[in-house]
Amino acid sequence: MPHNFPELKNDLFLRALKGEEVERPPVWMMRQAGRYLPQYMTLRKKYTFFERVETPELACEITLQPIDELEPDAAIIFSDILTIPQALGIDVDLVKGKGPVLENNIKTEDDAFSILAEDVPQKLDHVMKAITLTRHELNGRVPLIGFGGAPWTLFCYMVQGEGSKTFDKAKSFLFQHPDAARHVMKELTKATIDYLNAQVDAGAQAIQLFDSWSGLLSPDDFNEWALPYLMEITKAVKGVPVILFAKGSWYALERLSYKSGASALGIDWTISPEFAREKTRNEITLQGNFDPTRLLSPIPEIKKLTKRMIDRFGTQKYIANLGHGILPNIPVDHARAFVDTVKEYGSEM
Amino acid sequence: MPHNFPELKNDLFLRALKGEEVERPPVWMMRQAGRYLPQYMTLRKKYTFFERVETPELACEITLQPIDELEPDAAIIFSDILTIPQALGIDVDLVKGKGPVLENNIKTEDDAFSILAEDVPQKLDHVMKAITLTRHELNGRVPLIGFGGAPWTLFCYMVQGEGSKTFDKAKSFLFQHPDAARHVMKELTKATIDYLNAQVDAGAQAIQLFDSWSGLLSPDDFNEWALPYLMEITKAVKGVPVILFAKGSWYALERLSYKSGASALGIDWTISPEFAREKTRNEITLQGNFDPTRLLSPIPEIKKLTKRMIDRFGTQKYIANLGHGILPNIPVDHARAFVDTVKEYGSEM
Numbered sequence: 275m276p277h278n279f280p281e282l283k284n285d286l287f288l289r290a291l292k293g294e295e296v297e298r299p300p301v302w303m304m305r306q307a308g309r310y311l312p313q314y315m316t317l318r319k320k321y322t323f324f325e326r327v328e329t330p331e332l333a334c335e336i337t338l339q340p341i342d343e344l345e346p347d348a349a350i351i352f353s354d355i356l357t358i359p360q361a362l363g364i365d366v367d368l369v370k371g372k373g374p375v376l377e378n379n380i381k382t383e384d385d386a387f388s389i390l391a392e393d394v395p396q397k398l399d400h401v402m403k404a405i406t407l408t409r410h411e412l413n414g415r416v417p418l419i420g421f422g423g424a425p426w427t428l429f430c431y432m433v434q435g436e437g438s439k440t441f442d443k444a445k446s447f448l449f450q451h452p453d454a455a456r457h458v459m460k461e462l463t464k465a466t467i468d469y470l471n472a473q474v475d476a477g478a479q480a481i482q483l484f485d486s487w488s489g490l491l492s493p494d495d496f497n498e499w500a501l502p503y504l505m506e507i508t509k510a511v512k513g514v515p516v517i518l519f520a521k522g523s524w525y526a527l528e529r530l531s532y533k534s535g536a537s538a539l540g541i542d543w544t545i546s547p548e549f550a551r552e553k554t555r556n557e558i559t560l561q562g563n564f565d566p567t568r569l570l571s572p573i574p575e576i577k578k579l580t581k582r583m584i585d586r587f588g589t590q591k592y593i594a595n596l597g598h599g600i601l602p603n604i605p606v607d608h609a610r611a612f613v614d615t616v617k618e619y620g621s622e623m
Numbered sequence: 624m625p626h627n628f629p630e631l632k633n634d635l636f637l638r639a640l641k642g643e644e645v646e647r648p649p650v651w652m653m654r655q656a657g658r659y660l661p662q663y664m665t666l667r668k669k670y671t672f673f674e675r676v677e678t679p680e681l682a683c684e685i686t687l688q689p690i691d692e693l694e695p696d697a698a699i700i701f702s703d704i705l706t707i708p709q710a711l712g713i714d715v716d717l718v719k720g721k722g723p724v725l726e727n728n729i730k731t732e733d734d735a736f737s738i739l740a741e742d743v744p745q746k747l748d749h750v751m752k753a754i755t756l757t758r759h760e761l762n763g764r765v766p767l768i769g770f771g772g773a774p775w776t777l778f779c780y781m782v783q784g785e786g787s788k789t790f791d792k793a794k795s796f797l798f799q800h801p802d803a804a805r806h807v808m809k810e811l812t813k814a815t816i817d818y819l820n821a822q823v824d825a826g827a828q829a830i831q832l833f834d835s836w837s838g839l840l841s842p843d844d845f846n847e848w849a850l851p852y853l854m855e856i857t858k859a860v861k862g863v864p865v866i867l868f869a870k871g872s873w874y875a876l877e878r879l880s881y882k883s884g885a886s887a888l889g890i891d892w893t894i895s896p897e898f899a900r901e902k903t904r905n906e907i908t909l910q911g912n913f914d915p916t917r918l919l920s921p922i923p924e925i926k927k928l929t930k931r932m933i934d935r936f937g938t939q940k941y942i943a944n945l946g947h948g949i950l951p952n953i954p955v956d957h958a959r960a961f962v963d964t965v966k967e968y969g970s971e972m
Contacts, residue, residue, distance in 0.1 A: 445916035567794035
């Protein structure tokens with residue numbers, strides 16, 4: 275599928291993913307296209323969330339906003355992990371002040387067994403169109419990341435029907451109906467593989483897989499209900515590096531680093547750089563892990579903490595990022611202080 | 624303050640806390656007096672939450688319900704960690720389907736500096752009355768645990784004003800107004816020390832300190848904003864063992880085990896027994912860590928997993944418990960299967 279994309283000018287991010295030597299660590303921020311940006315808020319007033327996600331021109335415009343504003347070293351396509359549940363027939367609504375609500379969520383074994391991964395890339399063609407368009411519009415400035423949610427995390431939403439602190443309904447379903455749960459996981463895995471490979475075909479130059487709720491599982495349950503599907507997906511993504519972010523699963527870093535086939539692991543802010551490096555034997559690229567709330571500190575403090583983070587992770591096999599998505603109440607100049615501090619670290623090297 | 628309490632018949636729990644040899648591990652469940660018990664639901668229909676907490680006879684009756692029903696090896700006084708914010712002038716309401724709502728929460732530095740720990744034990748005298756009454760009513764069957772919330776966790780609620788996945792407002796306040804936050808932490812520490820020592824005077828035979836939200840802090844912020852206050856409180860509690868439960872702070876087990884002065888550490892279900900034992904050098908009693916949701920598994924599975932948990936923690940310096948509070952939707956016979964499996968483990972020893 276030749277797209278004649280413009281030549282890439284800044285390959286710092288892709289080189290760090292390959293473990294190649296870099297002049298300085300690349301930097302981007304999870305959810306960098308988001309509510310902390312005034313230009314995003316302008317579009318948010320005019321269009322619903324799903325209009326923004328499903329209109330390639332809008333998704334492209336939003337993806338580029340932080341690139342223009344802050345000049346990080348990677349772009350990530352504006353989309354949502356709940357596109358897959360939607361493609362599998364679960365209606366997703368975004369309720370103000372509440373977050374996602376999935377009306378016809380999985381309540382019974384029959385509901386679970388009725389989930390089938392069919393024609394997912396076709397149903398989500400707007401995402402592919404947005405990726406191809408954005409690759410052109412980026413004009414080679416930085417690489418474009420595609421992404422998806424991991425099966426366990428998608429299962430959480432599809433059963434719980436909404437966000438939750440504990441996803442108790444999802445975990446209850448898992449332990450009461452393991453066979454039905456396994457069916458859903460397998461279909462989600464198939465759907466996600468097809469979806470991510472279609473994103474690569476459309477122009478995604480790296481993939482990040484978000485297991486946002488894996489930290490709710492015990493290590494044994496992670497091994498049974500999250501890890502196998504993460505591995506299967508990671509190994510099935512063709513031709514581009516995969517970043518795995520299993521948030522809260524500090525206990526799995528070792529296994530993820532040598533078993534998953536990932537090019538990099540996302541690290542949340544509860545994990546010290548030393549612990550992460552030790553558990554991954556300094557063999558894999560790590561991405562993270564600035565506490566998003568810390569961007570509310572005064573700017574000199576942000577700079578100090580950002581430098582300290584790089585000091586501790588090291589400049590090689592490292593991608594500077596937050597430990598979770600940026601919060602809506604972060605002042606833009608605080609986000610800029612974070613990005614700029616990483617970029618200036620280079621000039622000191 | 625002589626109370627002439629009945630003689631203790633089952634001291635398994637206290638011996639495990641002292642690290643003495645036991646015939647089998649003691650067992651109790653966090654939130655064992657709670658909504659999964661039909662007899663609790665009967666009282667819940669007749670009285671509001673705060674009527675139940677603030678009426679010593681009701682608190683006593685509720686505390687004894689799981690002792691009668693399941694015969695665990697310890698009782699924990701029925702109360703709430705938000706008694707302290709209440710005593711400091713923050714109104715707490717319990718809203719159905721939402722949880723605690725703190726109306727006049729801390730919004731400004733002035734609000735924070737107005738918090739003063741004065742006459743806390745006097746204001747919470749109903750808790751002391753409930754403890755003394757319960758000690759008598761227990762008639763020496765098992766020891767009675769008193770408890771409190773750790774300063775960081777109380778601060779979370781007092782600023783956020785409600786439960787939260789991220790306590791983003793509380794963390795924002797912390798990083799934007801560290802001096803004001805420190806003032807609140809110090810007053811909470813003073814209030815908690817006075818409160819817990821009054822519980823001991825009233826008859827509490829052990830104390831558990833709950834830092835339910837410490838896992839939201841990075842290791843560095845934990846060291847600054849949680850650990851010093853946990854240590855100060857633990858060392859100031861006179862005459863009874865203290866159990867520290869810093870949920871989610873797996874990274875702090877080592878420091879907590881030798882710096883805090885605690886007799887035992889609570890372990891959540893994301894921490895493997897092997898990791899916990901290694902980090903604490905097998906020197907301190909550990910309490911935990913059955914995933915509460917796992918009590919929804921079929922009973923044979925509960926028995927198998929409970930045995931495996933004890934196999935891995937070992938029978939000495941160990942208190943069997945859940946990794947967090949029991950959930951409202953657990954069938955009583957599933958809770959009983961957990962408790963009984965621990966008690967039967969003794970007969971196999």
